[in-house]
Amino acid sequence: MIDLTILLNEKSEEPLYTQLYQYIKKEILSGKLTAQTRLPSIRALSSHLHVSRNTVDLAYQQLIAEGYVLSRARSGLYVIDLELETLPSSHSNNMTRLENRVQDQPAIQYDFRYGDVDAEHFPFSTWRKLSNQSLQQNQRMLFSYGDPLGEHGFRSEIAKYVHSSRGVNSSPDQIIIGSGIQYLLGILTGLLGATDNGIAMEEPGYDGVRTIFKHNGFPIHPIPLDEDGLNIHKLYESKSRIVYITPSHQFPYGMVMPLAKRMQLLKWAADQNGIIIEDDYDSEFRYVGKPIPSLQGMDTRQRTVYLGTFSKCLLPSLRTAYMVLPPDLLERYNKQDFRLYDQTVSQIQQKTLELFMSNGHWEAHIRKMRKVYRQKQFTLISTIQKLMGTQATIVGQDAGLHILLRVHNGMDEVELIQTAEEEGVKIYPVSPFWAQRAQAERSMVQIGFGGLSNTDIIEGVQSLYHAWFKKR
Numbered sequence: 001m002i003d004l005t006i007l008l009n010e011k012s013e014e015p016l017y018t019q020l021y022q023y024i025k026k027e028i029l030s031g032k033l034t035a036q037t038r039l040p041s042i043r044a045l046s047s048h049l050h051v052s053r054n055t056v057d058l059a060y061q062q063l064i065a066e067g068y069v070l071s072r073a074r075s076g077l078y079v080i081d082l083e084l085e086t087l088p089s090s091h092s093n094n095m096t097r098l099e100n101r102v103q104d105q106p107a108i109q110y111d112f113r114y115g116d117v118d119a120e121h122f123p124f125s126t127w128r129k130l131s132n133q134s135l136q137q138n139q140r141m142l143f144s145y146g147d148p149l150g151e152h153g154f155r156s157e158i159a160k161y162v163h164s165s166r167g168v169n170s171s172p173d174q175i176i177i178g179s180g181i182q183y184l185l186g187i188l189t190g191l192l193g194a195t196d197n198g199i200a201m202e203e204p205g206y207d208g209v210r211t212i213f214k215h216n217g218f219p220i221h222p223i224p225l226d227e228d229g230l231n232i233h234k235l236y237e238s239k240s241r242i243v244y245i246t247p248s249h250q251f252p253y254g255m256v257m258p259l260a261k262r263m264q265l266l267k268w269a270a271d272q273n274g275i276i277i278e279d280d281y282d283s284e285f286r287y288v289g290k291p292i293p294s295l296q297g298m299d300t301r302q303r304t305v306y307l308g309t310f311s312k313c314l315l316p317s318l319r320t321a322y323m324v325l326p327p328d329l330l331e332r333y334n335k336q337d338f339r340l341y342d343q344t345v346s347q348i349q350q351k352t353l354e355l356f357m358s359n360g361h362w363e364a365h366i367r368k369m370r371k372v373y374r375q376k377q378f379t380l381i382s383t384i385q386k387l388m389g390t391q392a393t394i395v396g397q398d399a400g401l402h403i404l405l406r407v408h409n410g411m412d413e414v415e416l417i418q419t420a421e422e423e424g425v426k427i428y429p430v431s432p433f434w435a436q437r438a439q440a441e442r443s444m445v446q447i448g449f450g451g452l453s454n455t456d457i458i459e460g461v462q463s464l465y466h467a468w469f470k471k472r
C-alpha cells in the first residue's frame with residue numbers, strides 16, 4: 001500500500017472529495033500510480049490527510065464508478081490496468097490519449113541492441129555456488145573497503161589471463177580494477193592531466209569514451225580510418241601525444257589492425273613520447289584469422305595503457321573492468337594520491353570472479369561463448385545475405401558482437417530505423433559514433449546480435465527485409 005500526500009485546499013469552492021478524486025485520477029492517468037497499486041484504506045488516508053472519512057469515501061466511490069479503481073473483497077481498492085480495461089464513454093478523451101500513447105510505441109519484438117549478451121548460456125548455478133563460497137571463505141571482507149586497486153588475488157588471475165590470451169605483460173601491481181572501462185578512463189584522464197594537444201581518436205569511434213575525454217577537458221582529434229584501421233600519417237599531423245584506439249576490433253567498423261600497422265603505431269608512440277590507450281573490449285570473439293597479440297604485449301618501450309572488461313564475455317551488469325598501467329603512469333598513480341580513490345567493484349564479486357577464473361570456469365565459458373556467438377553471427381550474416389543479397393553490405397564481420405549494415409534502398413539512417421520499428425524491430429544508429437556527424441555514412445545502421453536467439457535473429461532479419469524492401 002502507498003501513501004498519498006496531497007495538499008487539499010480547504011478554501012476552494014471545489015469540495016475536498018472532488019479535489020481528492022481529481023488528484024488520484026490524474027496520478028493514474030499519468031502513470032504515476034501504476035496498475036495493481038493498492039490505495040490506502042479510508043481510515044488510513046483520512047487520518048493521514050486530516051480529512052473526514054466521508055471525504056475519502058466519496059472520492060473513492062467516484063473513482064470506482066468511473067472505473068479507475070477496482071474493489072476486491074476483503075482486500076481493498078486497486079488501480080486498474082488502463083491499457084487493458086475500457087473506461088466508460090464519458091472518459092473517451094482520456095482513453096484516446098492512452099490509445100495514442102500505446103500506438104505511438106509499437107511493440108518491439110526483436111531488439112538488436114549492441115551491448116546485450118546471451119542470457120541462455122550463463123552458468124548460473126556455478127556462479128551461485130562460487131558467490132556463496134566467496135562469502136563463506138572471506139567473511140571479514142564484508143566489513144572493509146578492500147584494496148583500492150582491487151583484490152590482489154583477482155588481479156593475479158587477470159594478469160595470468162591477459163598474458164596467456166592477449167600477450168599482455170604485467171604484474172598484478174600494475175592492474176587497477178574499476179566498474180567499467182568508462183570509469184577507468186575517467187581515472188586515467190585525471191592521471192594524464194588535460195593537455196592542449198588533446199586526445200586522438202578513431203573517426204568514427206566509441207562515443208561512450210569520447211564523452212569521458214571531453215568532460216575531462218581533452219580536445220578530441222578525430223583521425224580518419226583506412227581499410228586496416230587508424231591513418232597513422234594523420235595521427236602524426238594531429239600533434240596529439242595521446243591516442244585512444246580499439247586495434248583488435250575497431251569500434252564500430254570492426255577492422256582488425258594488422259601487425260605491420262601495429263608496429264607503425266608503436267613507432268609513433270616512441271617518436272612522440274606518446275601514449276597509446278588500447279581498448280581491448282571484445283577481443284575474445286574473433287571469428288576469422290589468427291589472434292594478433294595486444295599492442296601492449298608488443299610494446300617494448302612501455303608506452304601503452306591496456307584496458308579490458310568482463311562486460312562482453314561474461315555480463316555487462318557485473319560492471320567490472322581492468323586497466324594495466326605502464327610503469328611511469330603507475331608511479332604517477334602512486335605518487336599523486338590516486339590510491340585515495342576507493343575501489344568501486346564489490347569485494348564479494350571480485351572474489352567470485354577470482355574463483356571463477358582460478359577454477360577454470362572462465363576459460364571454459366569463453367570457449368563456449370565463442371561458439372555460441374560464432375553461430376549467432378553466422379545466422380545473422382547468412383540470413384541477411386540470403387534475403388537482401390547485393391542490396392545490403394555487411395561491414396565488420398571478423399569479430400565481436402555486432403555488425404554494421406549499409407542498406408542500398410535509398411533510405412537514410414532515420415528512415416531505416418523508423419521503418420524497422422514499424423515492423424517491431426529495433427536497430428541502432430551509427431551517426432553518434434562520428435565526432436563530425438555530418439561525415440557519417442548516410443545509409444548505415446548498427447546491429448548487435450549477442451542478446452537474441454538464433455530463431456529471433458532469423459525472424460528479426462525477415463522483418464527488416466520486409467520493412468526495407470517489400471513494403472516499398
Ligand SMILES: Cc1ncc(COP(=O)(O)O)c(C=O)c1O
Nearest residue numbers: 180181182206251281309311321
Ligand atoms: C569500444 C568499447 N569500449 C568499452 C566498452 C564498455 O566497457 P565497460 O562495460 O567495461 O564499460 C564498450 C561497450 O560497449 C565498447 O564498445
